[in-house]
Amino acid sequence: MRKEVYITDYNCVTPLGFDVSSNWNALLDGKSGVALHKIIENQEPFYASMIDSEKLEEEFQKKFDNQDFTRLEKMFLLSLKPLVARHSISDETAFILSTTKGNISLLKNQTALPEGVFLSNLAQKLADFFGFKTKPIVVSNACVSGVMAIAVAKNMIQAGKYKDAVVVAGDEISEFVISGFNSFQAIGTEICRPYDKNRDGINIGEATAAVYMTSRCEERSDEITSNEKFSFKILGDSAINDANHISGPSRTGDGLFASIKNAMTEANVSAGKIDFISAHGTATIYNDEMEAIAFNRMELQNVPLNSMKGYYGHCLGASGLLESIISMESALKNTLIPSKNFKETGTSQPLNIIKENQPAEIKYILKTASGFGGCNAAIVLEKC
Numbered sequence: 001m002r003k004e005v006y007i008t009d010y011n012c013v014t015p016l017g018f019d020v021s022s023n024w025n026a027l028l029d030g031k032s033g034v035a036l037h038k039i040i041e042n043q044e045p046f047y048a049s050m051i052d053s054e055k056l057e058e059e060f061q062k063k064f065d066n067q068d069f070t071r072l073e074k075m076f077l078l079s080l081k082p083l084v085a086r087h088s089i090s091d092e093t094a095f096i097l098s099t100t101k102g103n104i105s106l107l108k109n110q111t112a113l114p115e116g117v118f119l120s121n122l123a124q125k126l127a128d129f130f131g132f133k134t135k136p137i138v139v140s141n142a143c144v145s146g147v148m149a150i151a152v153a154k155n156m157i158q159a160g161k162y163k164d165a166v167v168v169a170g171d172e173i174s175e176f177v178i179s180g181f182n183s184f185q186a187i188g189t190e191i192c193r194p195y196d197k198n199r200d201g202i203n204i205g206e207a208t209a210a211v212y213m214t215s216r217c218e219e220r221s222d223e224i225t226s227n228e229k230f231s232f233k234i235l236g237d238s239a240i241n242d243a244n245h246i247s248g249p250s251r252t253g254d255g256l257f258a259s260i261k262n263a264m265t266e267a268n269v270s271a272g273k274i275d276f277i278s279a280h281g282t283a284t285i286y287n288d289e290m291e292a293i294a295f296n297r298m299e300l301q302n303v304p305l306n307s308m309k310g311y312y313g314h315c316l317g318a319s320g321l322l323e324s325i326i327s328m329e330s331a332l333k334n335t336l337i338p339s340k341n342f343k344e345t346g347t348s349q350p351l352n353i354i355k356e357n358q359p360a361e362i363k364y365i366l367k368t369a370s371g372f373g374g375c376n377a378a379i380v381l382e383k384c
């Protein structure tokens with residue numbers, strides 16, 4: 001019989017706050033981190049979700065003595081610190097890093113590659129700081145990285161390679177990332193509107209997020225939030241690459257459809273049991289349309305669904321893990337958060353987009369993600 005694997009703790013650092021409770025309260029109030037920012041000197045400001053660097057520095061100085069870290073590394077350390085403090089690290093604890101670009105900003109104005117730009121070195125630096133004993137694992141597969149990192153940890157624990165795992169995910173806004181998305185003409189001219197008729201592209205975001213995973217069903221520490229205790233069992237996972245295009249999603253949603261189907265089959269959960277979908281929802285024309293087709297093919301079109309991109313922007317390698325955390329918090333609070341900025345359906349297939357805060361009993365969660373190169377991933381979570 002396979003081991004059951006649980007998420008029993010989590011934390012995040014975003015433009016809306018430096019812990020889960022502050023993020024949750026901001027979401028309840030409908031606040032968004034998306035605003036106009038000038039990132040590239042010769043370009044006009046554009047909408048993005050960016051952490052205030054002064055506030056980040058102030059928070060970091062409160063909690064750490066050593067200041068010899070990049071801005072992104074400070075975001076990672078702030079996410080990880082509470083989890084490491086609450087859980088013991090053994091020689092059977094995995095450390096998994098999810099990121100798409102890591103310290104890419106270190107390349108600016110450099111003629112040689114700095115050591116810190118290599119993702120393996122970034123992972124090792126974080127692991128060494130907190131005393132992890134195992135060799136770090138890096139998951140870097142476009143925008144499905146955060147969801148895939150959960151799946152990698154789950155499968156390695158089930159295989160007996162580790163007893164538990166700490167998974168951290170993060171990316172920051174940089175000129176490199178902005179230039180790349182600009183070249184695809186994918187960045188929206190206004191605050192993004194996932195699934196809406198008038199959507200015109202993404203807003204880039206930045207964040208870090210971390211979860212603790214174990215084969216033991218543990219209770220949530222009272223230190224995390226108000227006397228709540230929890231475990232979320234990871235029932236099923238799948239990742240499929242449809243190899244459709246370097247950046248464009250399959251018009252038929254084949255890869256996402258297969259990922260969802262496989263994850264739900266492993267979870268032994270039918271479409272009728274899913275209570276909530278935390279979707280990818282980037283607000284590009286083709287991504288949102290592809291998702292709508294895939295969800296309808298799985299007969300999930302009536303399940304309440306949201307995208308977090310209107311609050312956080314698209315946080316790349318952090319998005320899947322951050323949005324999984326928010327979906328679990330929704331289940332704990334028995335509250336569905338609306339898909340911000342959605343007004344009128346803009347997909348050919350119907351979806352049950354959440355339009356306002358509403359109470360709901362949430363036991364089974366489907367989290368999906370899609371990314372460049374045709375990669376797609378899905379996990380099914382059960383509130384215990």
